[in-house]
Structure formats: C-alpha cells, structure tokens
Amino acid sequence: MSALPLRPPRRRTLSQRDARTGIALMSPTLIIVLAVVVVPLLWSVLIAFQQLKLLEIGTANPFRSLTLANFERVFASGRLWVSLGTTLVYTAGSVLLSIGIGLLAAMAVRRPFRGRNFVRAAFLLPYVAPVVAVTFVWRTMLNPQFGIVNEVGQSTFGWADPIPFLSEAQRTVEFLGAQFPIPTALLTAIAFEGWRYFPFAFLFLMARLEALSAESEEAALVDGASPLQTFRYIILPQLMPVIALLAVLRTIWTFNEFDDIFLLTGGAAGTGVASVRVYEFLTVQRNVGAAAAQSLVLAVVLVLMLAVYLFLMRRRGERL
Amino acid sequence: MSAPTTPGTQTSTAPAPRPPEVQRVRGSRRHEIERRSLRILRWVVIIGLLIVTLLPFYYMVLLSLRPIEALLRNPSSLIIPPAEFTLSSYQQVLASTAAGGQGFGRFIANSALVAVSAVIISLIVAVPGAYAIARLPFFGHRQVNALFLAAYLFPAIVMAIPLFVLFTRVGLRGSLVGLILVYIAQTVPVAIYMLRNYLDTVPVAVEEAGLVDGLTRIGVLRRISLPLVMPSIMATGLFIFMIAWNEFLFALLFLVERRESWTVSLGLSQLSGSAEIPTTVLMAGSVVLTLPILILFFSTERLLTGGLTAGAEKG
Structure with a gap:
C-alpha cells in the first residue's frame, strides 16, 4: 500500500508561472469532462422538459418548447414508487450484504497464514471479472433445467421442484409452521450483488486493518478483554469511518446500478429497479423525454447522496 | 487506562496491580472458548468464501470444455472425464460467422481496439x-x-440518455470512435484520482532540485516525476483497460444494431439470449472475455489495489 505523505495543499511560494502551467496541463482533461459529462448532463435536464421521441432525436430542434408532460408520465401510474421501493430494498440489501461479507473476509485473512496471497486474490475475482461473463455463469448455474444449483438441490437436498431463482417474483416459504412470502428473484439479485461487491469492501477494510497500530489491541489484551470484546470495542470503532465511506459509495453506485439487474433478470419478476425503467422508456416506449425525466429523478437522489459523501470526506479531513 | 509497559522495558518497576484471581480465571476460560471457536470460524469463513468465489469460475471453464450433450446428460458433474474433454466450443465461438462460428474473434479485435485506444x-x-x-x-x-x-x-445510466442523443446527432453512434470517446470521459476522472495519489508520493524536494537546476515545470514532470511513477502509470493504464474491456451499457446503447462492431461483452450478452447457441459455446465465450482481465489484474494487483485504497489507511 502506498502511504501518502500529507503535504499542505498550497505551496508557500505561490508562483504565478506554476499556476499558469497548472491550467495548461489541466485544460485537456477539463475540456473532455465538460464536453462529455457536464454539457450532456445539462442537456439531459432540458430534454426531460421536452416532448422527444426516439425517432426525432436526429432532427429535433434542441430548443423546442418546454413541458411537464414527461414528469406527469413518470410520476403517474404509481410504477415510479414501486420501482423506487424495489431499488431501495435492492440497494439496502446489497450494501449491507457486501460490506458484511467484506468485513468477515477481511477479519478472517487478517493474520498471516500459508496461502494467504492466494486467498486474497481469489476473493477479488468476482469484482474484477467482466459483469457480462459472471451474470451469464450465474444464470447458467441457477437455470431450472440443467443448472448445477437446482440439480444438486434436487438430488442432495431433496427439493421437490427446481427453483426458478431468476424468473419467479415471489414464493411462500414455510418456516416453523408459519408462512412467509419472499421475493425470490430480488433476493437472488441481492445475493449476486453481495457476491460481486464484497471484494470492494474487503480491499478497503483490509487496507485499514493493516494500518491499525497493534498497541491498543495489546493493551486491551492486558486489560483482560476477550477476542470478541477487542473486536467490538477496539477494532470496530477504528473501522467505522471506512465502513461509513463504503456504505455511502456502495449506496450511490448500487442505487443506479443497471448492468447487473438487466443482465440477470432483465428487470422482470419484481426486480424492476429505477435504472432499468430508464432503459425501458428509451428502448421499449421510445420516449427519450420520459427516459431523461426518469434519469433526472435518479440524478437528484444521487446528488443528495453525493452531498453526504462530500460531507463525510470533509469531516475526515480529506483534501478535496 | 494506564499504558501497558512493554516487556522489554519492564525491569525494576513493581508489577502492575492484577485483577482479583477469580475474575481472571473466569475471564480466561471465556477467552479460551472464544479463541477456539473463532479459530474454527475463521477457517469456515475462508473455505466457504473460497468455494463461493471460485466455483462459478471453475464451472465456467468446466462447461467450456465439455460437449453440450454431456452437460445435458449429467448436469451436476464437477469433473471432466478425459473422454469428454473437447476444445470444439472454443473453435466454434472464435470462428467468424462466415465459417459457421459466432465471430468472437472479431469481437475480441473490437474490444482490444477500443480498450487500448x-x-x-x-x-x-x-x-x-x-x-x-x-x-x-x-x-x-x-x-x-x-x-x-x-x-x-x-x-x-444517468449519462446514458444525453450521450445517446448527442452521439446520434453528431453521427458517432454506431461507431467504435464514439465508444472510445465515452470510455475516455468515463476513465479520465478515475485515472486522475489514482495518478494523483501516486504523484503525491514523489518527494517535493526532488522536484525542487530539478527546478533549481533550471528545468521548467514540464521538464520536471517529464524527466523527474514521470520516470519515478512509471510503474504506477502502467497500473493505471491497466485499470483503464479493465474498465473499457468490461463495459456493457454504452456498448449496448451505441452498437447493438451493428454486429460487426460488437465488443466481447456486448456479443456475449446478445447471443446468450438465443436458444440456438449451445451454452457450452457461450461459456467458451465467457472464458475468452474473462481471461485477459484476470491475467492483467493479477499481474499488477498490488499496485492497483494500493492506488484505489490509498485514502483508506488514514481512516
């Protein structure tokens, strides 16, 4: 891990020549980010207030009249709230699961052992592998006809029927005599997210654990704290800032996640998160205005979360 | 809390007052139980997670090396009998469509072109x-x-709509050039974040020495700082390569109508919906898509993870 020496953000001798060079070196990046990120975003806001069909996008005047029709369409029919609710459950479940597994994994490989490097590398696999490939493998493994999960489930665990993990919206599970409805496909998608993103939490937590000083733990040991108490009162509090940061980052990204859900279920079977709805507005209904309006709703939620993130960074004393 | 004295310095001072004997015994028994169960639990976690992370990849390779008939006959087998071993899935997936294959050779060339640019x-x-x-x-x-x-x-997904409209208007949608442009905009901010962390590790004094010796700022960057962080720049480059190679959404939006421009990710996702192509062939496609990334990642793992988590150590 490269440790960064903290240096003051401004040099004592604030040379004007440096400032000019700085702007010159900076400008290509700035131009690209402005041209391909900022300007399109602003344009997207404009489109959200215009009637724009997919067929018209090559010819339409960018400054045509404004209307609220897209937002009426997005907010009408209650599907927005259903999809936002689904997104919320999906996000909360995925973030909790990925950070939870990441923490377990980081604690488990904390002390050196033979093969530690191999285990570390293996734990990173789900995160670095291409999303299209891993979703395809999951779909094949969970396939009701020849997938290995259902095959083993039926032959070894005595399932009566194969479970259509990715195409069933809901099933009732009997547990202790009571019946619980559970959203099968959504839970499978959450499990996938936990699997795919725990390495991200694992990496950050491991980096933090390596940097912890041994002194406070030794002191706790001398004072008679048990291993679990040491974890609860000494280690966990020191990990909390990183966990908070991870939670915010993962929430921002999962809330807007499109690839994973789209490739796993296509947004069917009760997994229609908000980002899939943007895609549907664009390609199925061919209504660019409504798609932009829906993505604007997502962007507003995102900006709120970004504000929280920046606030946390500032509180940690991070240089922006 | 009084600071514990380290073993080396504990010479003439009187030993610290110990807690009552009863408590110590109870405490140590509880510790022993906890310590033992944690030792077991730790290996349960490690082995469990190893299975969960490795099995899908093993399954991917396994299916790509078995004929489809064998898979349908015996779906739960986790080994390949030598008689079943075949590379025909790879032949089929890589061959061009004219030769009766799936054209992944072409997709690989597209992906590589886009990612390297x-x-x-x-x-x-x-x-x-x-x-x-x-x-x-x-x-x-x-x-x-x-x-x-x-x-x-x-x-x-928030950027997708306006970029879709913008690139349609300038006529870049459907071209690999348009895709490259989007990937640059997507990766430059990450690259800057990583490179900044690396460049911060170059001592200011070294640069100032260069300035005193009459180099300009650009000269300092070229002759002093860049050579010092060269390995990190390579790592950043590989990270950008991974993002571009793995990307799916923009490839889908920009290129879906033109099969000859598909990237590997897009090709695999489009073909995996069709019933005619055997799963084993597509698994070979998955391996082809995944392997370059894994090789690149694990050859530079230390550098990459260091750059990404550089802020985390500070807590």
Whole structure:
C-alpha cells in the first residue's frame, strides 16, 4: 500500500508561472469532462422538459418548447414508487450484504497464514471479472433445467421442484409452521450483488486493518478483554469511518446500478429497479423525454447522496 | 487506562496491580472458548468464501470444455472425464460467422481496439492533469478536483440518455470512435484520482532540485516525476483497460444494431439470449472475455489495489 505523505495543499511560494502551467496541463482533461459529462448532463435536464421521441432525436430542434408532460408520465401510474421501493430494498440489501461479507473476509485473512496471497486474490475475482461473463455463469448455474444449483438441490437436498431463482417474483416459504412470502428473484439479485461487491469492501477494510497500530489491541489484551470484546470495542470503532465511506459509495453506485439487474433478470419478476425503467422508456416506449425525466429523478437522489459523501470526506479531513 | 509497559522495558518497576484471581480465571476460560471457536470460524469463513468465489469460475471453464450433450446428460458433474474433454466450443465461438462460428474473434479485435485506444488517450490527457492537481496551485483547483470526483461517482445510466442523443446527432453512434470517446470521459476522472495519489508520493524536494537546476515545470514532470511513477502509470493504464474491456451499457446503447462492431461483452450478452447457441459455446465465450482481465489484474494487483485504497489507511 502506498502511504501518502500529507503535504499542505498550497505551496508557500505561490508562483504565478506554476499556476499558469497548472491550467495548461489541466485544460485537456477539463475540456473532455465538460464536453462529455457536464454539457450532456445539462442537456439531459432540458430534454426531460421536452416532448422527444426516439425517432426525432436526429432532427429535433434542441430548443423546442418546454413541458411537464414527461414528469406527469413518470410520476403517474404509481410504477415510479414501486420501482423506487424495489431499488431501495435492492440497494439496502446489497450494501449491507457486501460490506458484511467484506468485513468477515477481511477479519478472517487478517493474520498471516500459508496461502494467504492466494486467498486474497481469489476473493477479488468476482469484482474484477467482466459483469457480462459472471451474470451469464450465474444464470447458467441457477437455470431450472440443467443448472448445477437446482440439480444438486434436487438430488442432495431433496427439493421437490427446481427453483426458478431468476424468473419467479415471489414464493411462500414455510418456516416453523408459519408462512412467509419472499421475493425470490430480488433476493437472488441481492445475493449476486453481495457476491460481486464484497471484494470492494474487503480491499478497503483490509487496507485499514493493516494500518491499525497493534498497541491498543495489546493493551486491551492486558486489560483482560476477550477476542470478541477487542473486536467490538477496539477494532470496530477504528473501522467505522471506512465502513461509513463504503456504505455511502456502495449506496450511490448500487442505487443506479443497471448492468447487473438487466443482465440477470432483465428487470422482470419484481426486480424492476429505477435504472432499468430508464432503459425501458428509451428502448421499449421510445420516449427519450420520459427516459431523461426518469434519469433526472435518479440524478437528484444521487446528488443528495453525493452531498453526504462530500460531507463525510470533509469531516475526515480529506483534501478535496 | 494506564499504558501497558512493554516487556522489554519492564525491569525494576513493581508489577502492575492484577485483577482479583477469580475474575481472571473466569475471564480466561471465556477467552479460551472464544479463541477456539473463532479459530474454527475463521477457517469456515475462508473455505466457504473460497468455494463461493471460485466455483462459478471453475464451472465456467468446466462447461467450456465439455460437449453440450454431456452437460445435458449429467448436469451436476464437477469433473471432466478425459473422454469428454473437447476444445470444439472454443473453435466454434472464435470462428467468424462466415465459417459457421459466432465471430468472437472479431469481437475480441473490437474490444482490444477500443480498450487500448481508451488507455492511451486517457493517460495522455490524465497524466498532466493529475500532476497539475497534485502539485500546481492554480485558480479553481478545489472546484476542478470536486468536479472530477463527482464525474467519477456519477453512474452511467444517468449519462446514458444525453450521450445517446448527442452521439446520434453528431453521427458517432454506431461507431467504435464514439465508444472510445465515452470510455475516455468515463476513465479520465478515475485515472486522475489514482495518478494523483501516486504523484503525491514523489518527494517535493526532488522536484525542487530539478527546478533549481533550471528545468521548467514540464521538464520536471517529464524527466523527474514521470520516470519515478512509471510503474504506477502502467497500473493505471491497466485499470483503464479493465474498465473499457468490461463495459456493457454504452456498448449496448451505441452498437447493438451493428454486429460487426460488437465488443466481447456486448456479443456475449446478445447471443446468450438465443436458444440456438449451445451454452457450452457461450461459456467458451465467457472464458475468452474473462481471461485477459484476470491475467492483467493479477499481474499488477498490488499496485492497483494500493492506488484505489490509498485514502483508506488514514481512516
């Protein structure tokens, strides 16, 4: 891990020549980010207030009249709230699961052992592998006809029927005599997210654990704290800032996640998160205005979360 | 809490007062139980997670090496009998459509072209930018930095609609050039963030020595700082390559109508919906898609993870 020496953000001798060079070196990046990120975003806001069909996008005047029709369409029919609710459950479940597994994994490989490097590398696999490939493998493994999960489930665990993990919206599970409805496909998608993103939490937590000083733990040991108490009162509090940061980052990204859900279920079977709805507005209904309006709703939620993130960074004393 | 004395310094001072004997015994028994169960639990976690992370990849390779008939006959087998071993899935997936294959050879060439171009251009743009942010006090420094962070965190789906419209209007949709442009914009902010962390590790004094010796800022960057962080620049480049190679959404939006321009990710996702192509052939496609990334990642793992988590150690 490269440790960064903290240096003051401004040099004592604030040379004007440096400032000019700085702007010159900076400008290509700035131009690209402005041209391909900022300007399109602003344009997207404009489109959200215009009637724009997919067929018209090559010819339409960018400054045509404004209307609220897209937002009426997005907010009408209650599907927005259903999809936002689904997104919320999906996000909360995925973030909790990925950070939870990441923490377990980081604690488990904390002390050196033979093969530690191999285990570390293996734990990173789900995160670095291409999303299209891993979703395809999951779909094949969970396939009701020849997938290995259902095959083993039926032959070894005595399932009566194969479970259509990715195409069933809901099933009732009997547990202790009571019946619980559970959203099968959504839970499978959450499990996938936990699997795919725990390495991200694992990496950050491991980096933090390596940097912890041994002194406070030794002191706790001398004072008679048990291993679990040491974890609860000494280690966990020191990990909390990183966990908070991870939670915010993962929430921002999962809330807007499109690839994973789209490739796993296509947004069917009760997994229609908000980002899939943007895609549907664009390609199925061919209504660019409504798609932009829906993505604007997502962007507003995102900006709120970004504000929280920046606030946390500032509180940690991070240089922006 | 009194600080514990370390074993080496504990010489003439009187031993610290110990807690009552009863408590110590109870405490130590509880400790022993906890310690033992944690030792077991630790290996349960490690082995469980190893199975969960490795099995899908093993399954991917396994299916790509078995004929489809064998898979349907015996779906739960986790080994390949030597008689079943075949490379025909790879032949089929890589061969061009004219030769009766799936044309993944073409897709690989497209993916490689897009990813390598994105790496080269992103680095050319981001290295000077990162240097400016790391070292040079220009006006609006903080704002520019915040803008890049926001651009890095902004998700693709929000950017997708306006870029779709924009690129259709300028006629770049459906071309690999348009895709490269989007990937550059997506990777430059990450690259700047990583490179800044690396450039921060170059001692200021070394650079100042160069300035005193009459080099310009650009000269310092070229002759002193860049050679020092060269391995890190390579790592950043590989990271950009991974992002571009793995990307799916923009490839889908921009190229879906033109099969000859598909990337490997797009090709696999489009073909995996069709019933005619055997799963084993597509598994070979998955291996082809995954392997380059894994090789690249694990050859540079230490550098990459260090750059990404550089902020985390500070807590």
